Structure formats: C-alpha cells, structure tokens
Amino acid sequence: MTASAAMVTSARRPSRWRPLGGFLRRYARRRDGMLGAAILVFFGVLAMAPELFVGPLQTVVTATGGRLQSPTTEFPLGTDHVGRDVLNLVVHGARVSMIIGLLATVVTVLIGAVIGVVAGFVGGRVDGVLMRITDFFLVLPTFVLALILTPIIQDLVGSGSREILGIRMTLIVIVVVIGITSWSSSARIIRGQTLSLRERAFVDRARVIGAGPGHIMLKHILPNVMNLIVANAVLVFAGAVLTETTLSFVGLGDPFQPSWGQLLDAARQSGAPGLLAWWDFVPAGLCIVLVVFAFTLVGSALDDLLNPRRRARS
Amino acid sequence: MRGGYVLQRLGVAVATILAIVLFNFILFRLMPGSPERILLRGIPNVSAERLEATRERWGLNDPILPISIDDSGIHLAAENQFFKYLAATAQGDLGYSFVARGQEVASVLGQRLWPTLLLFGLGEVVAIVLGLALGAYSGWRRGGPIDQIGNGISLFLYATPYFLLGMVLLLLGAALGLPTFGMLTAGGSYADIWARLGDLAAHLALPLATVSLGLVGQYAIVMRSSIVETLTEDYVTTARAMGLRDGRVLRAHALPNALLPTVSLVAINLGYVIAGAVTVEVVFNWPGLGTLAVDALRARDYPVLQGVFLLLSVSVVVANLIADLVYGLLDPRVRT
Numbered sequence: 001m002t003a004s005a006a007m008v009t010s011a012r013r014p015s016r017w018r019p020l021g022g023f024l025r026r027y028a029r030r031r032d033g034m035l036g037a038a039i040l041v042f043f044g045v046l047a048m049a050p051e052l053f054v055g056p057l058q059t060v061v062t063a064t065g066g067r068l069q070s071p072t073t074e075f076p077l078g079t080d081h082v083g084r085d086v087l088n089l090v091v092h093g094a095r096v097s098m099i100i101g102l103l104a105t106v107v108t109v110l111i112g113a114v115i116g117v118v119a120g121f122v123g124g125r126v127d128g129v130l131m132r133i134t135d136f137f138l139v140l141p142t143f144v145l146a147l148i149l150t151p152i153i154q155d156l157v158g159s160g161s162r163e164i165l166g167i168r169m170t171l172i173v174i175v176v177v178i179g180i181t182s183w184s185s186s187a188r189i190i191r192g193q194t195l196s197l198r199e200r201a202f203v204d205r206a207r208v209i210g211a212g213p214g215h216i217m218l219k220h221i222l223p224n225v226m227n228l229i230v231a232n233a234v235l236v237f238a239g240a241v242l243t244e245t246t247l248s249f250v251g252l253g254d255p256f257q258p259s260w261g262q263l264l265d266a267a268r269q270s271g272a273p274g275l276l277a278w279w280d281f282v283p284a285g286l287c288i289v290l291v292v293f294a295f296t297l298v299g300s301a302l303d304d305l306l307n308p309r310r311r312a313r314s
Numbered sequence: 315m316r317g318g319y320v321l322q323r324l325g326v327a328v329a330t331i332l333a334i335v336l337f338n339f340i341l342f343r344l345m346p347g348s349p350e351r352i353l354l355r356g357i358p359n360v361s362a363e364r365l366e367a368t369r370e371r372w373g374l375n376d377p378i379l380p381i382s383i384d385d386s387g388i389h390l391a392a393e394n395q396f397f398k399y400l401a402a403t404a405q406g407d408l409g410y411s412f413v414a415r416g417q418e419v420a421s422v423l424g425q426r427l428w429p430t431l432l433l434f435g436l437g438e439v440v441a442i443v444l445g446l447a448l449g450a451y452s453g454w455r456r457g458g459p460i461d462q463i464g465n466g467i468s469l470f471l472y473a474t475p476y477f478l479l480g481m482v483l484l485l486l487g488a489a490l491g492l493p494t495f496g497m498l499t500a501g502g503s504y505a506d507i508w509a510r511l512g513d514l515a516a517h518l519a520l521p522l523a524t525v526s527l528g529l530v531g532q533y534a535i536v537m538r539s540s541i542v543e544t545l546t547e548d549y550v551t552t553a554r555a556m557g558l559r560d561g562r563v564l565r566a567h568a569l570p571n572a573l574l575p576t577v578s579l580v581a582i583n584l585g586y587v588i589a590g591a592v593t594v595e596v597v598f599n600w601p602g603l604g605t606l607a608v609d610a611l612r613a614r615d616y617p618v619l620q621g622v623f624l625l626l627s628v629s630v631v632v633a634n635l636i637a638d639l640v641y642g643l644l645d646p647r648v649r650t
Contacts, residue, residue, distance in 0.1 A: 135326075135330075136330060139330055139631060140330075140630070141584075141586075141589065141626055141627055143586075143588065143592070144588055144589070144592075144607075144623050145623065145627075147592065147611065147619070148620065148622075148623045149341075151611055151614060151619070152616070155614065238473075245475055246475060246477070246589065246593055249475070249477055249593060250593065250596065250607075250608045251608065251611060251612050252611070264477070264478065264481070267481070268481060268597060273481045273482075273484040273488065273597075274484065274495075278485055281481055282482070285475075285478040285482070288475065289470070293469065293473040296472070
C-alpha cells in the first residue's frame with residue numbers, strides 16, 4: 001500500500017531531471033545543433049589535453065623544423081617562420097583560445113545577469129540608470145573600447161610572468177576587458193524576461209510570505225531566467241572567441257601562451273601570406289571559423305528550444 | 315516628423331557623446347605616468363616653461379572635477395580639469411603623438427582619415443548593393459539553389475574574422491601578382507594623374523574585396539528575412555490577387571517595405587565595420603585609421619589611441635542618430 005502510494009507520487013511528481021531528458025531528446029532532433037555540438041566536443045577534447053596529442057608546446061628554442069617548411073609527413077601542417085611545428089601550435093592554441101573564451105563568457109554573462117535581473121526586478125530609477133548605461137555600451141563601438149582599455153590595464157597591472165590559474169596576466173586582462181565591453185546585450189535580454197517574471201503570481205506569493213528582494217531575485221527569478229542565460233551564453237562565447245582572436249591579432253596577445261589569434265598575428269608579421277605559405281595561417285584560421293560556426297549553430301538551436309518568445313512563435 | 319522625436323533622439327546622441335568624452339577623460343587619468351609627461355612625451359628637450367605652460371593650458375594645477383567633496387563639505391569650482399579638457403576637445407586639441415615626433419594628434423588623424431573613408435565607403439556601397447540584391451533574390455526564390463548556396467556562404471563568412479579573409483585574399487592576390495602592400499607603390503613616380511589612379515586602384519582591389527565580402531553576408535541575411543516576412547503581408551497577397559506580374563509585386567510592393575530594417579542595420583553595423591576596419595587595414599598595410607590605431611597600440615602611443623577612439627565612437631553615435639532620423643522619415647509608425 002505504502003509502496004504503491006510512493007510509486008504513484010513518484011510517477012505524478014515531475015522529476016527534477018525529466019525536463020532535461022525531454023529537452024535533450026528535442027535537441028538531438030536538430031541536425032544543425034548536433035553538428036555544432038560535435039565540432040565543439042572535438043575542440044574541447046583537444047583543449048583539455050593538448051600534450052597528449054602533440055607533446056609539449058614548441059618554442060623558438062625547442063623548434064624541430066626548418067623555416068617555413070611546407071607540409072611533409074614529419075610536419076603534417078608544415079612549420080612556421082621560426083621552425084615550430086604548426087600542428088603542435090594549433091592544438092595548443094585550442095587550449096588558450098577556448099579557455100579565454102570560456103572565462104570571458106562567464107564574466108560577460110555574470111555582469112549581464114546581475115544588471116539585467118536587478119534592473120528588471122527593482123525597476124524605477126535603478127532600472128532607468130542601469131538601462132541608460134546599458135544603452136551607452138550598446139551604441140559604443142565596444143571593440144575600439146577594448147582596443148584602448150586592454151593596453152592601459154595591461155600597463156597598469158604590469159604583465160611580467162605572473163599567472164592566475166596557470167593563465168598569464170596579459171590574457172587575464174583580455175578576459176576582463178571582453179567582460180566589461182560585451183555584457184550589454186545579455187543584460188537587455190535578461191531584463192526583458194525578468195520584467196515579465198516579476199508580474200507572475202509566484203513572485204507575489206513569495207513576497208506575501210515575507211521574502212526579501214534579494215531572496216526573490218536569487219531563488220525565484222534567477223532559476224527562471226537560467227534557460228535564457230544558457231542560450232545567450234553560447235552566443236556570447238562565439239563573440240568572445242572572435243574578440244579574443246582580433247585583440248591577439250593586433251598584438252595584445254601573449255606570445256608565451258599563443259592563442260589562434262596570436263598565431264595569426266605571428267604569421268602576418270612574418271609575411272607568410274605574401275610568401276604563399278598558406279599552412280602557416282590557414283589551420284589556425286580554419287579552427288576559429290569552425291568554432292565560431294559551431295557556437296552559432298548550437299546557440300541558435302538552443303535559442304529556438306529555450307527562449308519562450310521563440311518557442312511561442314514556432 | 316514630429317519635433318519631439320527629433321529632439322529626443324538628438325538629446326540621447328548629445329548625452330552619449332558627453333559620456334564618451336567623460337570616459338576618455340577618466341581613461342586619461344588612469345594611465346601610468348603623470349599627465350604632463352604623457353602630453354609632452356616624444357618632444358625632445360622640454361623646458362621648464364613649456365612644462366608649466368602645458369600644465370596651465372590643460373589645467374593640471376586645478377581640481378580634477380567641477381564638484382569635489384571632502385571633510386569641509388561640497389566644493390564647486392569653475393576652473394577645473396574636466397571643463398578645460400572639454401574645451402580643448404571641442405576645439406579639436408587632442409594633445410600630441412608620442413611617436414610621430416610630437417605632431418598634433420588631430421593632424422595625424424586627419425591624414426589617416428581619407429584612406430579609411432575611401433576603403434570603407436566604397437566597401438559599404440559594394441556590399442550594400444550586392445547584399446541587398448542577393449538577399450532580395452534569395453528571399454523571393456526561397457529554397458532555390460541561389461538561396462541555399464547563398465545562405466551557406468553567408469553563415470560561413472559571418473564566422474570568419476575580416477583579417478583572416480584578408481590574409482587568404484592576400485595570398486591569392488600575391489599569387490596573381492596584385493600589389494598587397496600600402497596604398498601606392500613606394501617611391502613610384504607617375505606620368506600623369508591617370509597612372510597614379512591606376513596604381514591606387516590596383517592597391518585598392520584586395521582590401522576592397524575583403525571589406526565587401528566581409529559585409530555582404532550580413533546585408534543578405536537581413537534583406538532575405540525581411541523580404542520573406544513582407545511576402546506574408548496582406549498587401550502583397552492583394553497585389554498578387556490584382557493580377558500584377560511577379561516582378562512588379564516585388565519591386566513596387568515588397569521591396570520598399572522590406573528595405574526599412576536594413577536602414578538601421580547599416581548604422582548599427584558601423585560599429586562592427588570599425589572593428590573590421592582596424593584589422594583589414596593592418597593586413598594590407600593600408601595607411602588608414604586602423605593601421606594608425608594598431609601602430610599606436612604597439613608603441614603605447616596613448617594620445618593617438620584616444621583620438622582614434624573619440625573619432626570613431628562619435629562617428630558611430632552620429633551615424634546612429636542619422637539612421638534614427640531617416641527611419642523616422644521613412645516609417646511613420648516610429649515617430650510617436
């Protein structure tokens with residue numbers, strides 16, 4: 001009797017994980033989303049253990065090849081202008097590019113979520129001020145802002161050889177600058193969703209039983225905008241990888257921890273494209289295009305499935 | 315157009331520009347080293363009088379902000395660094411370049427503005443014409459071969475950074491023997507103006523192709539979705555029911571309405587175009603603002619860098635303002 005009652009309740013009460021299972025099934029039906037996910041898994045594995053595939057990162061000192069050698073069996077992707085194996089560099093570059101992209105996404109989405117939820121929930125003058133600031137950042141050419149902020153902050157903190165979590169300071173500065181300059185559209189989206197949640201009955205109920213605004217925002221609003229945050233984060237990730245690549249390309253990267261963008265900068269400075277040495281920059285470039293393309297695919301698939309407004313339309 | 319709408323847009327633009335100037339001002343105080351040294355770096359043999367004159371002109375002996383608060387209360391000062399900075403900026407005085415032998419930043423910017431305008435003005439025109447035509451056609455023949463190929467290419471180009479596209483085109487151009495460096499052949503002498511223009515055109519070919527290709531995808535995507543949306547409108551169905559031919563429905567009814575969203579896209583894009591500008595110019599050593607910015611960045615030539623930031627962000631704000639006003643003229647629904 002008790003056992004069957006328990007079974008009934010467990011059958012009726014929606015399990016915490018059931019929506020996730022349903023979501024995964026719906027996601028698996030999207031061909032574009034699955035293709036994107038497959039590409040990302042591939043690069044994720046490379047980024048996690050580059051040493052496993054190509055050995056330690058080659059430097060000018062440990063370079064094993066000649067200068068700008070075209071691909072051979074020994075160097076499947078040729079060598080660069082100082083004789084480093086391009087395959088080795090690109091696989092290690094995956095690690096740097098993906099980690100910087102990931103950290104920058106976390107910072108961006110965090111700022112966007114805090115500002116969006118507070119502006120939407122508190123409303124009134126706070127909302128007005130926060131949204132003016134958001135609009136300011138939306139209209140500003142944020143890349144140019146990043147271009148001027150990065151060297152100033154790099155000079156202020158001093159690059160040296162200090163590291164945080166094994167990442168050199170120059171790259172940490174890039175993470176922070178991407179965060180500061182690209183949170184505005186996330187904040188807008190999350191504020192919109194918060195505005196509609198604020199009017200829902202469960203928020204009123206929480207308020208009636210004496211919950212403070214901080215508690216409501218953290219325990220009631222945040223879980224309900226989480227879907228949106230995740231979908232947005234994937235698109236932000238694509239933008240962050242592109243921004244990092246571009247900043248590194250103009251010389252703000254770190255030659256000791258080369259990302260794909262830094263490799264492209266080195267290839268351009270050594271004149272590889274003019275020397276027809278395609279192997280020196282096409283591999284890193286292709287990786288960037290593939291990763292951004294994959295994030296766009298996954299992001300739009302997630303957006304279709306998770307964004308309530310999109311879901312209603314389809 | 316109602317005056318209220320214009321005034322409101324103008325107010326927002328002016329406030330944004332003021333905020334940008336304030337931002338620039340704060341950045342200037344953040345930089346390592348004392349301000350007068352930064353202002354005068356690169357000028358050899360600075361005399362004590364010159365140092366004092368600089369301090370005086372930039373008001374470095376005055377309080378930083380018009381309002382200051384300390385233990386004795388709130389103070390207001392008419393003579394302050396922020397107002398002087400505003401006045402100097404309004405007169406186009408942006409300080410001196412560290413690197414270019416103490417040249418004024420404003421004149422350095424002036425020299426580099428035209429190559430950028432030429433490259434990106436032409437690139438925008440080519441991209442808009444091609445992108446809108448491609449987008450309109452693929453939206454009209456939705457699911458057709460051009461639509462599918464165009465969509466794939468647009469998505470791929472969207473994920474490609476401009477400079478990467480530039481490097482690939484540079485390689486192809488170098489293989490074909492096109493010039494890949496700068497705006498004119500270094501040290502070249504020309505028989506007449508046409509020979510000079512021909513050389514310029516040859517140098518322009520690759521960067522222009524890069525800029526146009528980089529932009530065309532976005533315009534095509536927006537135009538396509540806009541056409542697709544317009545085609546479901548009642549007035550298009552009505553036009554068809556009246557027995558109008560396909561071409562006429564597209565040109566007279568669908569196109570004019572579908573063009574609206576692209577107006578604001580052009581302005582919004584300007585910010586991204588600038589990011590692209592910086593990198594494309596670097597790839598081809600095009601002597602514009604982008605190359606200037608990156609050279610200034612590598613040399614930590616902050617006054618020039620700030621000048622570029624100020625110039626570019628103010629242009630973006632102005633472009634957005636113009637787009638808003640044009641949009642208001644074209645679409646009566648947004649005027650209220």
